[in-house]
Amino acid sequence: MRTAELQLDLETFSGPFDLLLTLVLREEIDLMDVDLGEVVIAYVEHLERTGELDLEATTEFLVLIAALLELKSRLLLPREEDEVELGPHDAADELLARMLEYRRYRDAAAHLVELFAAERPHLYRSAPLPVALRRVSLEAARPSYAPEQLGEALGGLLRVPPAPDVSHIRPTVSLERRLRVLREVLGRAKRFSFDEMFADEDRLTQAVTLFALLELHRRGEATWEQPEVLGPIEIVRSP
């Protein structure tokens, strides 16, 4: 759709957009009375309805509405005594100048796009400088840091923090519950891998589970095998 054909139904005007434009330019409608916000809303609604975005037409609309907004904002501001009043032709000239200026950069943009496409097959190296160029050479090095800074950093590392108050933290993993989980699993399977079964648990849960396992072992309910140090642990139900 051409911008001109946008149908408007405003308080002060009902009809196509280009008619509104002309009436404003000929001062048959006072721009002060036109709610330009509603024009924009009408346009957006129209776009939503049709679901298609004609970039050319949209750009044209935006340039025109922006020009109208600027004209209106001038009308709203107090006028200087000696400033000549904007006649319809002045406004049209203003609008025309605006469109010409825009077209110039639109065409310059097309030229840039061509340049860019022509250069795109050329690629540039982007690699860090060799290490030797990134640091001071030993010969050129001058004292730049104070050794005391190292002493101070070390002193800070020697500071032992006060023991934190843990009275408000309650253990969230109970040994009883982990014992129950282990017995449940052993009820289903005669043997299973600790790692596979509990890989997704957090470290605390894993640790308490391991502790629960010791308890099962002590009570003779299960044994475990770990053929190599740090290797997988196999849990076996005691017969």
Added chain:
Amino acid sequence: MTTAVELARIVEALLFLSPEPVSVAELAEACESSEAQVQSAVDVLADELAEGRRGVVLKEAAGGLTLATDPVAETPARRLLARPRTPPLTQAQAETLAIVAYLQPVSRPEIARIRGVSSESAVATLTERGLIEESGRSRFGAVIYRTTPLFEKLFGLRGLDQLPDPSRFDPTPEVEGELRERLLRAGEQRAES
């Protein structure tokens, strides 16, 4: 004394290492040679690295010299480096870039005024792609933009003066007259009907 051929080797190495284009003056200073000597070396190098001869070519960009790969290697290079083709510029980005290139330094409100739309996202993308950069603030506190050396490099420009005269893009008087008439008449007819 360093011969032009030996100086050409050094210049090639410097251009290989430098991430930015390097001017003849900078090369001369680094090599402790005169600009004339470096220019002779550059001529030797330009000949050796003429288009179609090797895998890299010598290019002039952003007021200096730089090395780039020959287009013959583009497809294998994108495969090796898993680098997708840089996306082309959108219409909004190209228009914004054209405005910055010709009017720099230029503020964002000025860009928006010319384009008739807020150009925030185009400005952000161009900044992110390193084609434009902030160059301070206007009297009114708006951020102002200019193009970067990368822009000149990627668009094959030796300098900004290589941009075509913008009057080249002005419409002919006929087109201008037609636009003007359309503007005044379109509604008149409607008003009468």
Added chain:
Amino acid sequence: MTTAVELARIVEALLFLSPEPVSVAELAEACESSEAQVQSAVDVLADELAEGRRGVVLKEAAGGLTLATDPVAETPARRLLARPRTPPLTQAQAETLAIVAYLQPVSRPEIARIRGVSSESAVATLTERGLIEESGRSRFGAVIYRTTPLFEKLFGLRGLDQLPDPSRFDPTPEVEGELRERLLRAGEQRAES
């Protein structure tokens, strides 16, 4: 079919672009050629870029082929590009450097335990700036670090025994124990808190 000469141009371009060494297999895949074809192209290129001929030379490195600048350009390159920066140390860098300076040789896991956080980036920056270096591996395979002669020069020290006495900065001098032990203990307590 691509000739060896043309393939050599492409290989040169690929090595020019790649910051890391590239293997013949990788090159073959990128060029959609056989490894034998690429090897012939590499032979052509090795001849063209033999030492003393151009500004860059073809080198074999761990993991494949790479381009490097000819040593003839070293001094000019330093003049043009070297950025001998000695920016102030961040807290993380100062702590890491202090640990290495006072405890060397010291392993990376020990540094992490004392600081209570992984210190990879600080170690990397200090290594990159040439203040510390790897000095082998511990019994358990961890990299161990020591300070460099450059470190001593940048801190104005004529030897490591010139490092300030740590007892001057010790917040709890009454605590018994060797420096390393105490640092590890304090670090673990910090990590728990």
